[in-house]
Amino acid sequence: MTLHPTIAEVLRNAPAPPGGPLDPVAMRAGEEADVPPVDRRTPVHAVADEIARTAAGEVPVRIYTPDEADAHGLLVYFHGGAFFLGSLETxxxxxxxxxxxxxxxxxxxxxxxxxxxxxxxxxxxxxxxxRWAADRGAALAWDGATLAIAGDSSGGNFVAAVAAMACDEGFDRITHQILYYPSLDLDFDVDRYASLRDNAEGYGLETAGLKPFNAFYLDSGADPADPLVSPIKRADLAGLPPALVITAEHDPMRDEGELYGRRLAEAGVAATVSRYQGAGHGFVQNFSWIPEFHRVYAETRDFLRSR
Structure with missing residues (x-):
């Protein structure tokens, strides 16, 4: 299937990226400038900013409560952005x-x-x-049942790594992991996956851009051979939480996500892999307003309720 015509039109009209080295500060400012004001965002029953005081230090979080129910399941969400972009706002x-x-x-x-x-x-x-969310169950009005983790792109990488860390430490409260077009192998050799060649150019995220975009993370000490950096390199995937892996047809990283889903299933983990035809990398963040892609949220809901 060809790229969705709406996405193709947006890409045709997008300005060329600036030349020269990537500038994190300028790129972040550009992203933040595109965020709509609060009064133009999808209404949610309650939204609150908080500081989570954790073992890693003070971490800003934003908590979204969907309705007035006395208790809710929890979903901890990690945004994408190649480990240097993205924010609570974007x-x-x-x-x-x-x-x-x-x-x-x-x-x-x-x-x-x-x-x-x-x-x-x-x-x-x-x-x-x-861990903070699980420890503060009463304060968060957690129902004690569902504790899911979800993330897109590099956030999907963090989902897989967090699930592995929890498994290794015997923390068994995570009930689901949801990975949207995850970046799971930071070895960007184009011969590793066919999708790195098949979707190399013309679909938004390009294979040639993977190394420079992820260089900030790798140059900070992240070793692509480490399974916490490239979760697909983890030898034993048994015991991880049930997984929903969402991939995009025209994404250079499509094949590593689908391979990870297959490896989870082979290890005895309940894993669902769902490829969105006509989509490119980043479609949940950038194009989920298109009806064909907005159903990703319903698929997420159904997965959470069926497991």
């Missing part, structure tokens, strides 16, 4: 849709980013907030 709309569609209380994590904070600062923040 992914606010994703968290709002997750809360409204799933009925869970969503905790979005404002983790530390490269290059200012070296590996594993961001990963530690994400894991620490999951």
């Amino acid at each position: 992914h606010d709309h994703v968290a709002r849709s997750l809360a409204n569609e799933t009925g869970l209380k969503v905790i979005s994590v404002g983790y530390r980013r490269a290059p200012e904070d070296a590996y594993p600062a961001g990963l530690q923040d994400c894991y620490a907030v999951v």
